Amino acid sequence: MAKIAPLSGFPELLPEQRVVEREIIASLSRTFELHGFANIETRVVEPIDRLAKGGEIDKEIFVLQRLAAEPGAKAELGMHFDLTVPFARYVLENAGKLEFPFRRYQIQPAWRGERPQEGRYRQFTQADIDIVGREGLGFHHDVEVVRVMVEALGALPLPPLSFQVNNRKLIQGFYRGLGIADVTNAIKVIDKLDKLPAETVAEQLVEQAGATVEQAQQCLKLATIRVGDTSFVDQVRALGVQDDLLEEGLAELAAVIEGCADAVSDRVRVEANLRIARGLDYYTGTVLEVFMAGYERLKSVGGGGRYDALASDGKTTYPGVGVSFGVSRTVIPLIADGVLSGSRKVPSAVLIAVTDEGERPTSTAIAAALRARGVACEVSADAAKFGKQIRAAERRGIPFVWFAQADGSHQVKDIRSGDQEDADPTVWTPPEADGRAHIVVAGQDTGSPVSRMR
C-alpha cells in the first residue's frame, strides 16, 4: 500500500503537540468562565443560504451531501466558515430560552476551501467570545470583551501580542466631518494601507471615494495615528475635523484603551491604531485586530468588534460585541517553529515496571493506588529487562519508573537524574512540575508562563 501523505490544509498534531493545543484551549476556557461566559457548541453545518451571502467567502464554502444522494440533487447544507454565523443563528433559534445579555464562548473548528498556507488551513480551530443583547447592549460590554481577551491571551505562553483597536464611528465621523463623498468606499480603500503604498491609497481615495487631494491627505494623517494611551484624542482634534459621530467614536475608543490599561503587560499591549477598519461592513463601533510579534506574516491572529445587528428576525434586533482568536493559526506555526512543545507524549507521570508477567497484578495494584490520588500512570506493556522498560519510559518522556521489590518494598526512580528511592504507592506523589504534561517554551526555564498554564 502506498505511503499515506497528509492532506494539505488539514493539519493534525502528534500527541505531544496536542498537549500544547489542549492546554491553550483549557487556559482560554478557564479565563472565559471566570468572566461568566457560558460554553456552547453549534452543529458544524448550516443551510447554504445562511452561509452564502454573495461575498468573497462564498467560493470557499464546503458543501455537504450524502454519497448516496441522487445525481444532480441540490446540496442544502454547508460547513460553517467561522463561529459568528452559526452563533447568530443559534441566538435567533433559541432566543426564547436564552437570558440576555447572553455571554458565550465557543471553541470549535471551522472550514474554508481556501488555498492552504502557513496560518491558513482548510480546517482550523477558533476561540470566540461574544456578548449579545436583545434590542440594546451597553457600550461597557465593548470594554469588557476586549479586556477579557487581553487577560485570556496574556495568560498564554505566546510571543508578545498587540491589540490594535479602533472605532468605526471615529472613522466614519471623521470622513463625514471632512466632507468625503463616499464614506463606505473610503473605509474600504483605507483598509488597504497594509498592502499598498500610501500614495496609491491616496490616489484611490480620490478616484474611488470622491475625496479631494487635501481630504485624502487628512485621511492618511488620521490613519498614521497609533498610540498606547488616550493621547490619540488630542492628535485627532489637532486635525481640525468637527463631527458628533467622531466625538462619540473618540470617547468610545478612549474608554476601551483606559479600560484595558491595568491589564496590559510586556506580553500584551493595547493600542489605538486609527488605520484599523476591518473590511466587513457589519461592524458599527469598536473594531480590533491582534498581532503577534515575529509573526506579522500571519496577519492578524485575532480580531472582532461591535455589530449593532449581529442577528435579526425582522422584528427584534440583537446587537453584539465579540473577539475571535485563531487557535490553529497561532499554535500550529509556533509548534512548527519549535517555540512551543509538549513536555511529554503521554499523560503518565509514572511507568510501573513489570518484573515478570505473573507479577503483572502487583504492578496493576500499584497503579491503582497511585491513580486513587490522581497520579497518572501506566503499567509496562511487557516484562522486558528493566533497562528496556526504562528506555520505553524515556522515549515517552515519562519521568518516573516504579519497581516493586521481591520483599514487598517499593522503589521509584527519577530516570532523568538516576536517583532511586524507597516509596509507598499510597502516599508518594511526583513533584508538582512533573504531575502532568505541560507546555514547554523554547529558550525559557519551566518558569512563570508554563506554571501559569497548569
Place this chain on the structure above:
Amino acid sequence: MAKIAPLSGFPELLPEQRVVEREIIASLSRTFELHGFANIETRVVEPIDRLAKGGEIDKEIFVLQRLAAEPGAKAELGMHFDLTVPFARYVLENAGKLEFPFRRYQIQPAWRGERPQEGRYRQFTQADIDIVGREGLGFHHDVEVVRVMVEALGALPLPPLSFQVNNRKLIQGFYRGLGIADVTNAIKVIDKLDKLPAETVAEQLVEQAGATVEQAQQCLKLATIRVGDTSFVDQVRALGVQDDLLEEGLAELAAVIEGCADAVSDRVRVEANLRIARGLDYYTGTVLEVFMAGYERLKSVGGGGRYDALASDGKTTYPGVGVSFGVSRTVIPLIADGVLSGSRKVPSAVLIAVTDEGERPTSTAIAAALRARGVACEVSADAAKFGKQIRAAERRGIPFVWFAQADGSHQVKDIRSGDQEDADPTVWTPPEADGRAHIVVAGQDTGSPVSRMR
C-alpha cells in the same frame, strides 16, 4: 423572516445542557489520562476511498465539496463516520513518530447520513480509547481497556450500565468444534438473536450456515449463557464441544471478567454474554457491548473489542483493542428526559450588582478580586433596581449577588435562602458545591455522583 427550525439529526444544546455534556467529557478525559491514554484529534475528513469499503455504512457517508467546484467534479473527501477509521489512518501515517503500544483517547464528533431517531443523530460525539501495537499486542491490554472504560463510565452519573462481553475465538472455536460448515455465516445469523425469535434463528443456521438441527440447538444453548462471573466456563464445557480455539477464547473471556471483578458496582456490571458477536468481521477476540438500564431502546451505548489488524501498510500489521462510548447517544436522551441537567446557565457563582453606572468601576474591581482567587463572576449588565438585578441572577441560576455599600463595606446575598452577610472580596469564596456549574441528577440529592463529577 421565517422562524428558524432546528435541523433534524443535528442536535444542539442550550448552555445549561452543555454543562452536562462538558462535565461528562471532562470526567471521561480525566479517567483516560489517569490510565496514561494520550489525547489526539484527527481532521474530520478522509479520502472517500478510505471511508467507503462497500459496506452498509457507505450510503450514509457525507461527502464534502467546495461550493465553487466545477459542475460534475468528483468529490474526493468524506466526513468520518466513526473514530476508528481516522485513527487507523493516523497510526499508519505517523507510525514512525509514535511509541508502541500507543494508547490514545479521542473525543470528537462523527457524521452519518442516517435517518434521525432517538439516540441516532447525523452529527454525534463519541469517546474512544484504543491501544494499538506494532506487529504484536499483549492480551492483557484487552483486560485493561475494558476495565478503563468500566472505571470511566462508572464515574459518570448515568443509569446503571451493563458491559456484555464475549470472545470471537470462543464462538468460532465452539462452532468449528461442533462441525458447523460456515462459521462466519453462523456468527452473522446468531447476531440476529435480539431481533428474531430463537426458532427463526435456528432455521437460518440450518439454511444459511449449513448447520444440522442439532448443531443449531447447540449454538442457541451457547448463546443463552449469560453470567456475571467465570462460571460460564463450566457451562460451556458441559455442552461437550472440544476445540483449541474455544479453549483460548474461554481463557481470554474469563481473564476479562476476572480483571474487572473489583471495578464493578451497582452502577456498572460486567457480564459474560455468549450471544454478543458484533457483526463487523474485523473483530478477532474480545467483543463487548454496553447497555444502559431503562434505555435498552437505544441498543448499545458503547462497544468494541480486539482486532488483530486495526491497520496495515502491507508490510507491518498493527493490532488493536479498544472501546467506544456514544456520548451523544447517551447524554442527549438523558437530558431530553430530564434525568440529567446543568445546575445553572452560566459559569458565574456571583453577580456583582451595580449601584449606578458611575460606580461600575467599583463593581469591576470587586469582580477582579474574586477572579484572582478563581471565583467565576460577572458584573451586572445595568444599574437597574437591585430587585431587578437579583432576578437577573436568579434567571441564570447564579446563587450569590454582591453589593458594594456606600461606606466601602461589602455584603453578599445567597439569593436562594435570602441570607445576606458582610464579606471581603479578597477572602470570600462560595461553598464548594456552588463554585462551578455541575450536573444535577433528577431524584437525587447533590450527593455522591454529582460531587464525583466536579
